[in-house]
Amino acid sequence: MRALITGGAGFIGSHLAEALLDAGHTVEVIDNLSTGCFDNIKHLKNRRGFQYVISSVMNEPLLAEQIDRCDVVFHLAAAVGVKLIVEAPVHTIETNVHGTEIVLKHANKNKKLVIVASTSEVYGKSTEIPFREDADLRLGVTWKPRWAYACSKAIDEFLALAYWKEKQLPVIVVRFFNTVGPRQTGQYGMVVPTFVNQALAGEPITVYGDGSQSRSFTYVGDVVDALMQLVNEPKAIGEVFNIGNGEEISIIGLAKKVKAMTDSASEIVTIPYGQAYGAEFEDMPRRVPDISKIRELTGYEPKVQLAEILTRVIDHFQKQKQ
Ligand code: UDP
Secondary structure: OEEEEOOOOHHHHHHHHHHHHHHHEEEEEEEEOOOOOOHHOOOOOOOOOOOEEEEOOOOOHHHHHHHOOOOOEEEOOOOOOOHHHHOOOHHHHHHHHHHHHHHHHHHHHHHEEEEEEEEEEHHHHHOOEEEEEOOOOOOOOOOOOOHHHHHHHHHHHHHHHHHHHHHHHOOOEEEEEEEEOOOOHHHHHHHHHHHHHHHHHHOEEEOOOOOEOOOOOHHHHHHHHHHHHHHOOOHHOOOOOEEEOOEEHHHHHHHHHHHHOOOOOOEEEOOOOOHOOOOOOOOOOOOOEHHHHHHHHOOOOOOOHEEEEEEEEHHHHHHHHO
């Protein structure tokens, strides 16, 4: 298989590139390094079957050529991270909607399979835990920028599924739940790398709100396995799948766990949401995936649980510091 990964120098994209190469596939990457980073793919540079271009998916002639050469497109290029979304909503909406529009348009010419990366954020404020793919979405008001991200990804889903229904373009939509692991940076707000870096530096661990909100974290390697299984499954076409891990933890619980595992003297402090992200910010109280749909189709089962995920992330940052 010859795979194109948009956003291939990002956190998930770079792990996917590596796994595809390990499995003997050919990989092309396009990434504009907006949130991705060349260091993520540096070690792949000289591998046989690996090619990359530093450019945006908005560079249509280039992207069209890449899509023509490939059998499958993993469309991961997107504006991500709550911090970025709150600070740059125009960029977020334009990147996520227009980028997907361009990818689907060019993939449609020769009906290339497209895996469209969506997010658990689309479930919004839903309280129907665990989140099932067929549940209604509950987004907030339009003047709170956080919901623009969820909405931009929901539009990506609508567009991808419309291409499938109307033009028979094979697409698979995946909703990632908080994916974590080595190479993820805390720069755009993500909680696990942020807490680990704070704990290792002996700085205060910043819990937003009262910390009772919860998340379930998935190891990036499990996400990559799920993607590689789905792409070989004809019954996945035209469908939407949660990719996650059902193990749930409160954010205060996470802070305590990180502090204990790093043997850190850091103090755990709570910061009001307004101070962290502005007065209009709204958080989700809980976010847990129902993974029965993907499990029934592919046998997917997350293998790496939270304690091991944290061990690997801590190890990654410790090595980086040395
Ligand atoms: N969070 C926190 N401190 C931080 C960064 C994040 O308490 O320094 C919280 C955030 O408010 C949310 C959770 O951790 O409740 C997960 O945040 P993240 O941005 O990683 O992902 P989200 O699930 O919000 O997309």
